[in-house]
Amino acid sequence: MKIFDLDKNCYTKIEHIKHPKTKVEQLSDALYHYENNQFKVIYDQSQPSLDAYVKTLDATVLDEKNMQWLFFTSGTTGTPTGVYKTKENSYQQAMTLVKTLRDRKFKRVVTTVPFVHIYGIDIGGVLPYELDIDIYVKENFLPEELAIEAQKEDTLIVTTPIFIKALNRMKKEVRFDNTLFLTSTAPLPREDAKAFKSHYGASVMQLFASTETGLISYKLDDEEMLQSYDIVTISQEDDKLSIDSPLVTKKNIHNGKKEDVHLPFRTEDIIEIIDATHFKLLGRSSSLVKVAGKRISTVQIETLLESLNGIESVLIRVRRDDSALKDEILDIYVESKQALEMKTLREALKKELGSINIPCKIHNNKRILRSSVGKKIGFE
DSSP, X not given: XXXXXXXXXXXXXXXXXXXXXSHHHHHHHHHHXXXXXXXXXXXXXXXXXXXXXXXXXXXXXXXXXXXSEEEEOOOTXXXXXXXXXXXXXXXXXXXXXXXXXXXXXXXXXXXXXXXXXXXXXXXXXIHHHHHTOEEEEOSSOOHHHHHHHHTSSSEXXXXXXXXXXXXXXXXXXXXXXXXXXXXXXXXXXXXXXXHHHXXXXXXXXXXXXXXXXXXXXXXXXXXXXXXXXXXXXXXXXXXXXXXXXXTSOSEEEETTEEEEOOSSEEEEEEEEEOSSSEEEEEEEGGGEEEETTEEEXXXXXXXXXHXXXXXXXXXXXEEEOTTSSSOEEEEEEEEESSOOOHHHHHHHHHHHHOSOOOOEEEEOSOOEEEOTTSOEEEEO
């Protein structure tokens, strides 16, 4: 396996780099540590608050014997969590994913995400390393550039829903029939996945995972239900998803202290279990609003509003006000070429959800911020 730098148009070595900054450097250094069984702390140092938090932790807290990685969550819903993973976790995860690729063989992997989190490292790096196929990396991919790489036969592309949506809008007259796209857990509406398959001929496999649990489940194209991996046992507790899996971390750092993690591990994801291996994801507990007895995901509303003309991006936060008559209010932050009016919002919600009144407040003229895997993390 070799790393190909698309910016320099040449191969680069797997080697230790003291302060890796570019994607190629991050990948080279991470695989060096993996290859040599050396522990490494990995997080997105470009996030000022996360970087400041990690630097407050004592070295004795960060270090842990017999571990390969220490990843940190972004901390968008609270204090960042440090998650320890073993080399066996990474290897098992890669091999588990290989089994779901339905006997497809790939000659190359193209990765658009940075190598500062479990998705980038394990799926974008360790997977091709264990398959012994070359990884193609570029610092900043444009959708047009990714389209060129996707046309090459037997290519596996590790990317985010943002690129799927961008390619859908472009509607380039090309085909990716021998390419498979893997996307992270940032939401990809079924309509987008279906349109992508129809126009380009390539399937999109959406991976549902978290830093703490590792891979949980997946779905292909416009499938509605998620299917859990063979080594993952799913259950339900208070409507929330619980996981029993060898990929779940055994130890983490919570509020600056190390803690043991016990199975089953309960997530904050609200689900509907269909059978032993299939479930529907309704949303995160922090992003669901209940109106007239109906549970509605804020992601569903975001997707609906983003389909309106002139609306670039929408981020919704649920505000719970115990002193108000109705205790859940949606703060709707809008990035757009024109202001979103309350009348337009009401009409769109009525058409999609019926005659229900959702208490909300619109905040126009915002810039929606995203993480390196496409998740909305805030606004300016």
